[in-house]
Each structure stands twice: as structure tokens, then as C-alpha cells.
Amino acid sequence: MQIPVEGFMYPNEVELQWSILIVLYPFITGLVAGAFILASLERVFRVEAVKPTYRLALLTALAFLLVAPLPLQLHLGHPERSLEMYLTPHRSSAMAMFGFVYLWYLMAVLLLEIWLDYRRDIVVKSQTTTGVTRLIYRVLTLGSSNISERSLHIDERLGYFITVIGIPSAFLLHGYVGFIFGSVKANPWWSSPLMPIVFIFSAMVSGIAVVMLLYMISTRLRRREIDICCLDKIAQYLFYIFVIDFSLEMLDLLQRIYEADESFRSLDFMVHTRLWTSQVIVQIVCGTVTPIVLLGLTQILSLTDTVRKRIYALAGCLTVIGIFAMRWNVVIGGQLFSKSFLGYTTYKMAFATREGLLTAITLLILPFIFLLVLVKLLPPWPDAGPVPASGASPAHGTS
Amino acid sequence: MFKDIEHLVRLAAVMAIALIAFATMRALVVPRSFGEYGHYRGDAIAEIAARPVAFAGHDVCEACHIDVVEQKKQGKHVVVPCEACHGAQAKHADDPASVKPAKLDTAVVCARCHEANSAKPKGFPQVATADHAGGLACDICHQPHRPKIETPAATKPATEGKK
Amino acid sequence: MDITRRRLLLLLPAAAVAWKYVQAGTPETAPNYKMTEHWWAMLIDIPKCIGCGSCVRACAEENDVPEGYYRTWIERYHVADWRIERPDVESPDGGKQGFPPSEIGGKNFFVPKLCNHCAESPCTQVCPVGATFVTPDGVVLVDKSYCLGCRYCVQACPYGCRFINPKTNTAEKCSLCYHRITKGLTTACCEVCPTGARQLADLKNPKDPIHEFLRTHTVQVLKPHMATGAKVFYNGMDGSVR
Numbered sequence: 149m150q151i152p153v154e155g156f157m158y159p160n161e162v163e164l165q166w167s168i169l170i171v172l173y174p175f176i177t178g179l180v181a182g183a184f185i186l187a188s189l190e191r192v193f194r195v196e197a198v199k200p201t202y203r204l205a206l207l208t209a210l211a212f213l214l215v216a217p218l219p220l221q222l223h224l225g226h227p228e229r230s231l232e233m234y235l236t237p238h239r240s241s242a243m244a245m246f247g248f249v250y251l252w253y254l255m256a257v258l259l260l261e262i263w264l265d266y267r268r269d270i271v272v273k274s275q276t277t278t279g280v281t282r283l284i285y286r287v288l289t290l291g292s293s294n295i296s297e298r299s300l301h302i303d304e305r306l307g308y309f310i311t312v313i314g315i316p317s318a319f320l321l322h323g324y325v326g327f328i329f330g331s332v333k334a335n336p337w338w339s340s341p342l343m344p345i346v347f348i349f350s351a352m353v354s355g356i357a358v359v360m361l362l363y364m365i366s367t368r369l370r371r372r373e374i375d376i377c378c379l380d381k382i383a384q385y386l387f388y389i390f391v392i393d394f395s396l397e398m399l400d401l402l403q404r405i406y407e408a409d410e411s412f413r414s415l416d417f418m419v420h421t422r423l424w425t426s427q428v429i430v431q432i433v434c435g436t437v438t439p440i441v442l443l444g445l446t447q448i449l450s451l452t453d454t455v456r457k458r459i460y461a462l463a464g465c466l467t468v469i470g471i472f473a474m475r476w477n478v479v480i481g482g483q484l485f486s487k488s489f490l491g492y493t494t495y496k497m498a499f500a501t502r503e504g505l506l507t508a509i510t511l512l513i514l515p516f517i518f519l520l521v522l523v524k525l526l527p528p529w530p531d532a533g534p535v536p537a538s539g540a541s542p543a544h545g546t547s
Numbered sequence: 548m549f550k551d552i553e554h555l556v557r558l559a560a561v562m563a564i565a566l567i568a569f570a571t572m573r574a575l576v577v578p579r580s581f582g583e584y585g586h587y588r589g590d591a592i593a594e595i596a597a598r599p600v601a602f603a604g605h606d607v608c609e610a611c612h613i614d615v616v617e618q619k620k621q622g623k624h625v626v627v628p629c630e631a632c633h634g635a636q637a638k639h640a641d642d643p644a645s646v647k648p649a650k651l652d653t654a655v656v657c658a659r660c661h662e663a664n665s666a667k668p669k670g671f672p673q674v675a676t677a678d679h680a681g682g683l684a685c686d687i688c689h690q691p692h693r694p695k696i697e698t699p700a701a702t703k704p705a706t707e708g709k710k
Numbered sequence: 711m712d713i714t715r716r717r718l719l720l721l722l723p724a725a726a727v728a729w730k731y732v733q734a735g736t737p738e739t740a741p742n743y744k745m746t747e748h749w750w751a752m753l754i755d756i757p758k759c760i761g762c763g764s765c766v767r768a769c770a771e772e773n774d775v776p777e778g779y780y781r782t783w784i785e786r787y788h789v790a791d792w793r794i795e796r797p798d799v800e801s802p803d804g805g806k807q808g809f810p811p812s813e814i815g816g817k818n819f820f821v822p823k824l825c826n827h828c829a830e831s832p833c834t835q836v837c838p839v840g841a842t843f844v845t846p847d848g849v850v851l852v853d854k855s856y857c858l859g860c861r862y863c864v865q866a867c868p869y870g871c872r873f874i875n876p877k878t879n880t881a882e883k884c885s886l887c888y889h890r891i892t893k894g895l896t897t898a899c900c901e902v903c904p905t906g907a908r909q910l911a912d913l914k915n916p917k918d919p920i921h922e923f924l925r926t927h928t929v930q931v932l933k934p935h936m937a938t939g940a941k942v943f944y945n946g947m948d949g950s951v952r
Binding site for chain 3 (some may be wrong): 578581584586587588591592593594596597598599601602605615622626627628630631632634635638658659660662663665666667668671675700
Binding site (some may be wrong): 255260 | 562
């Protein structure tokens with residue numbers, strides 16, 4: 149297979165090393181971090197309006213976090229050796245720390261917070277369900293069915309504490325993903341101290357947008373009324389954070405253009421040719437400026453609920469697409485030019501291969517299946533079993 | 548009192564068990580030589596060093612082919628190592644009787660170095676082979692081990708010095 | 711000359727003993743080699759390079775380098791007048807079969823490239839598991855039985871020296887012929903270089919001619935601003951080389 153090359157590439161550079169799967173990896177971890185930060189808004193910052201999305205956001209974060217290592221695993225030349233990352237982690241490697249940041253976040257933050265928050269429900273269900281379901285809940289109780297007033301109070305306090313730790317952890321999780329790219333001095337497209345910060349803010353943007361969309365969809369599927377106050381509040385936060393994110397990205401861009409270092413001519417040409425569609429059209433125009441303007445309109449004008457909901461839905465979708473394009477442009481864009489700054493290569497995405505499009509699509513669908521299972525297991529809706537006695541479950545079916 | 552934090556104690560126990568399991572596995576699985584010289588498998592150095600060689604090196608060639616050494620000394624090719632033209636000969640050096648080097652096609656081998664190219668150093672002897680030899684093999688006129696033609700009439704067959 | 715192995719051994723005991731170590735392979739059988747006594751480097755004399763591609767071919771044969779990948783390669787530069795920041799560079803098949811004649815005027819020259827065996831190597835820094843490392847004698851190696859194939863090191867190398875071997879699915883690069891230099895031989899590329907444009911050098915050996923050369927010549931490393939501690943020194947390198 150001949151890969152089209154323009155100008156001069158070092159001969160080993162022609163083939164791209166990191167495929168679409170590595171695009172998914174920061175995208176998915178970004179959703180995790182963003183969703184968690186949305187959840188912590190309610191818990192730590194006491195933003196009562198977003199309460200209806202609290203549990204949904206936590207479960208979303210968990211569903212995506214479970215999928216996050218899969219693209220990495222699949223792209224390894226030797227997936228069977230991945231455990232070495234835990235056994236002999238190289239301290240000077242940003243990538244080696246991923247394993248630990250990931251485990252910390254999964255075990256010490258997300259699972260613990262969800263467990264503490266759901267413990268009462270789990271105990272109740274372990275007593276009211278039957279068969280295999282009962283067994284699952286029994287295991288989840290860890291053999292302790294104490295849901296006394298005092299124990300729940302302790303859980304609440306501990307949960308708060310964990311959320312407080314969780315916010316810097318979420319920043320760490322995604323900031324570090326930015327650092328993996330930002331610390332590669334050989335690659336001027338990546339090498340930037342702003343990279344981790346831009347990654348964190350774009351993570352928040354995408355995570356909030358996804359939870360907002362999921363909230364709208366799930367509420368509609370459950371045939372309930374959308375809490376418009378909640379939605380307004382989420383959209384407001386999305387708008388503010390998006391503005392910060394966009395400013396940071398533009399700051400990075402301006403700095404590059406003004407400094408115009410040795411790599412500039414090469415990168416500038418790339419943005420105007422190979423990355424024009426994905427960077428300028430999809431990421432900046434459609435995926436950033438448009439949703440910011442749309443969300444801005446809802447802040448300024450007084451629109452009807454229906455119009456606002458539609459705008460939120462549209463802006464949310466565009467945002468997610470825009471952030472995906474941003475990950476694409478970082479990961480793929482960073483490999484299209486030669487480190488000699490004299491030429492460009494091409495990314496040819498395969499379809500049904502280990503690192504192909506089909507795998508990527510599967511990995512993008514997988515978190516939603518996980519989420520479905522989690523929602524069945526641990527219903528996030530307040531009406532799914534508030535009365536312990538009637539635990540035989542009123543229809544909490546989403547499907 | 549304890550009853551209210553019992554579930555947390557149980558959780559801590561589960562985590563402790565997981566940690567111990569990890570530490571045990573780590574002790575069992577990490578290669579022995581890891582960390583011998585640094586953060587890597589020390590044995591890897593010896594494994595890489597154990598690879599067999601393909602090029603014997605001109606010292607080994609010259610130990611036997613003394614006549615060729617003498618010939619090369621008379622010309623500019625004295626600096627050219629044997630395997631630059633003859634290719635990898637470790638197998639031949641190891642078993643000279645049964646592994647014989649292939650006969651070289653001088654039209655190809657000589658052109659690799661001496662085909663004219665503006666990027667080659669100015670002082671380096673180069674020719675446009677098509678004009679220079681008109682398709683003839685180089686060793687019809689030149690003796691590869693001592694390429695300078697002193698008296699064209701005295702040109703010897705190319706195989707001389709090989710056997 | 712009709713010579714058998716037996717006769718060779720009889721005739722040339724010294725050569726035969728040395729050759730035995732070479733063949734047997736393990737560093738234990740080359741008992742004189744001590745890692746701490748060497749600090750390997752390479753010298754490339756650009757004005758001597760004729761772009762014949764012998765080094766590229768020899769490297770591929772010595773190290774079983776897969777087709778289309780290069781542990782070493784040669785670039786041909788063309789610099790027109792003052793346009794030093796925009797050279798025209800080409801490296802067809804890594805220069806393995808030499809270069810087609812170039813009729814263009816201006817400044818033309820060849821630049822052989824290989825792993826710079828950096829002392830502060832960015833590739834070993836980023837390896838998550840310690841599958842690539844700088845040996846005590848200053849050679850950057852890859853442990854192919856430990857490499858994950860995550861490709862982070864390929865991204866981190868500023869010189870494009872690394873690739874993923876499609877057969878082993880692990881990172882690969884120039885090993886400075888570690889299996890040769892530990893047995894007292896030079897690298898395959900240096901061994902076959904017809905003009906002496908490539909020279910293996912031992913910076914810890916006070917008798918190595920490299921010291922005299924470095925003192926008396928204008929020498930540069932590639933991309934010095936990357937501060938990688940590169941140990942492949944280029945003599946007579948034009949400012950357009952990158």
C-alpha cells in the first residue's frame with residue numbers, strides 16, 4: 149500500500165503511528181472528566197439546579213471510564229504485555245503514569261463515590277429482588293446491610309470528601325492526557341505547556357455536553373418532563389467553560405502565529421490544506437463558534453422553553469462533534485507533517501482492521517451499552533424506588 | 548458505633564486484599580534482571596549482543612587473502628573494505644571450503660560508487676557509465692582491486708587475484 | 711587459495727581465536743569487553759559521503775531490517791543559493807540503491823542518518839515500561855521481548871530514527887551493531903563504507919582518533935536545539951540539514 153507523500157518525510161515517518169483509536173482515547177477520557185466535574189457541581193458547589201443529572205453524570209463517567217483503556221489496549225503491538233505498565237512503570241514516562249492515574253480515578257474516586265451514593269439503594273434491592281439480581285446486589289453490599297441513619301450520614305460526609313478529592317483527580321486524569329502530547333518536544337504541533345489546560349477545558353465542555361444530551365434523551369425516553377431550570381443551568385455552565393476553552397485555544401494559535409518559529413511555515417501550510425476541513429470548518433466554525441453563539445443567544449434573548457431545548461440539543465451535538473474534531477486534529481494532525489518540516493504524509497484509515505473505523509465505532513457505542521446496564525442496575529432516577537417497601541420496582545424502564 | 552462503619556471497614560479489607568495480590572504478582576512476574584543496570588531488563592543487553600554477525604570485517608578477510616591485500620595496496624582501493632563490494636561474508640569466513648562468495652557483476656557494483664552525481668564530492672572519481680563504457684563491464688579494462696589503468700595493453704583478466 | 715576451516719585455524723591462530731568469539735556470540739565469550747570502559751559514538755564526514763547506499767544495504771542485511779524501514783538511511787540535499795531554510799531533500803528507498811543522477815545546480819550533498827544514541831534520549835524517557843534504554847556504554851537499545859508496541863518512543867524521537875517492525879510489532883532502531891562492537895568489530899555500516907565517511911568512535915578510549923578529529927574540525931550534531939545529547943557527530947554539515 150503506497151501512502152501519498154508530499155515533499156520530504158524522513159523515510160520511517162511516512163506511516164502514521166497513532167491511529168483513530170488514539171483519537172478516541174483523549175476523547176473518551178475527556179468525557180469522563182467532564183461528566184464528573186458536572187456531577188461535582190451539585191455535590192461540592194451546591195448547585196441545586198443540576199441535581200437531576202447528578203447520578204446520571206456519575207454513571208456516564210463510569211461507563212466511559214470503563215471503555216477508556218480499550219482503544220489503548222487495542223492499538224498496542226503486544227496487548228498481552230500491557231500489565232508491564234503497572235509492574236515496571238517508568239517514572240519519567242507520562243504514559244506510564246496513566247495506569248495509576250486511571251486506577252486511582254476508577255477505584256478511589258468514581259467507584260467509591262457511586263458506591264457510597266447508591267449504598268442505600270443497593271441494600272434495599274438486595275433485600276427485595278430475587279435470583280441472580282439479588283446475588284449481584286448482595287455482592288455489592290459487601291455483606292453489610294446497615295443503612296442506619298448514622299451510617300448513611302457517614303457515607304454522605306465521606307462522599308463529599310471524595311468528590312472534593314475527585315475534582316483535582318479529574319483534572320489530573322485529563323490534564324495528564326494533555327501532558328502526554330504536550331511534553332513531546334520533538335513535535336511542535338503538540339509541544340505546548342497550554343496543552344494540558346486546553347485538554348481539561350475541552351474535556352469539561354464535551355463531558356457537560358454529553359451529560360446534557362443524555363439527560364434530555366433519557367428524560368424523553370422515560371416520558372417525563374425535562375427540568376428546564378436544570379437544563380438552563382447546565383447550558384449556562386457549558387457556555388462559560390466553552391468561552392474559556394475557546395479563548396485558550398485561540399491564545400495558543402495566536403502565540404504560534406506571532407512567534408512563527410521554525411515549524412510555523414510547515415504547520416500553517418498543513419492547516420490550510422490537509423487539516424482545513426477538520427480543523428477550521430468542523431472544529432472551529434461548526435464545533436466551537438456556532439455552539440458558543442447559539443448558547444450565547446439563549447443567555448441574551450428570552451426564548452420559549454421549546455426553542456431553548458432545541459437550541460441546547462443542537463449546540464450539544466455540535467459541541468461533541470467539535471471536541472471530537474479537536475482530538476482528531478491534535479492526534480492525527482500531529483503526525484501528518486515531517487519533523488524535518490519539509491513534507492507531509494497522509495492518514496489512510498482502514499475499515500475492518502484492529503485499528504480501523506469499525507473498531508472505533510464499536511468503541512464509541514460500547515460506553516452507551518455499559519451505561520444502559522448501569523442504569524438498569526443502579527437507576528439514577530429519583531422515582532425508581534424511593535420507598536424501600538415497594539422495591540419490587542415501579543416501571544423504571546428506559547430501554 | 549463500629550456497626551455504622553462496618554461496610555467501610557469491609558471495603559478497606561477488599562482494597563487491601565487487592566493491593567496485596569498486586570504486590571505478590573509483581574514480585575513473581577517482574578524479570579529477575581530488571582533494574583540490574585537501570586530501569587530495564589539487564590539480560591536484554593546480553594541477548595542483543597548475542598546476535599550473530601553477517602559481515603566478517605576486513606581484518607578477517609585479510610588474514611587469508613594476503614595476495615589481494617598486496618594488490619589493493621598498489622591502488623586507491625586500498626581504503627575500500629572487502630565487504631563493501633563482496634557483501635556479507637561471515638558465513639564464508641566461518642566455513643571457507645563450502646560457502647563461496649558469488650561472482651560480482653562489475654557493471655552494477657562499480658556504478659554504485661562511481662556513477663556521476665552532482666551531489667558526490669568533487670574530487671571523487673565518477674563517470675557517466677553509459678558514455679564511459681557503453682554498456683561494457685568495468686572489469687574488461689579495470690582491475691577492481693587496483694583500478695588504475697597504467698598500461699592498457701597489460702590489462703589482466705578480472706579473475707586474477709581471486710583464486 | 712584453497713583453504714579449509716581447519717587449515718585456517720592452524721595457520722592463523724590469532725585470527726581464529728578472535729573469530730571464535732565473533733561466531734559464538736555471547737558477550738561472556740568476548741571476555742575483554744567491559745561496558746563501563748566504553749562510551750560509543752559515531753563520526754560522519756559529510757564531504758566524504760558519495761551516497762552509494764552501501765551502509766543502508768549492509769545495515770539491512772546485518773540486522774534483518776524489514777523492507778521499507780530504515781535503521782540508517784541517506785538523504786540527498788539540494789540547496790539553491792541562499793535558501794538555506796528551504797532545502798530540497800530526497801531519500802528514495804532510504805538511498806538503499808543509491809541515487810539517480812541529479813542535474814540540478816546549486817549545492818548538493820549527501821547526509822547519512824542513523825540513531826544519534828542520545829545521552830539524554832527523549833525516546834527512552836517516554837518508554838512507559840523500560841523496554842528501551844541507554845546501556846552503560848552509551849548505546850540506545852530496544853528490548854524486543856519487553857516492548858509493548860505503544861509507539862510513544864517513535865513519536866518522541868526528533869530524528870525519525872524509530873519504527874515499528876511489522877514482524878515483531880515492537881519498536882526498532884539502530885543498535886549501533888551492539889552485537890558487533892561488543893566483539894571488537896565495527897558496525898556493519900562503518901565496515902562497508904568505501905570512503906570512510908562513517909567511523910565508529912569510542913569517546914572513553916583516549917587513543918581513539920575521534921578526539922583529535924573533534925579538536926581540529928568544525929563538528930555539529932543534528933538539531934542541537936533539541937538538547938538530546940546526540941552522539942553522532944557530523945563534520946562539514948551545512949546549516950540546511952535538519
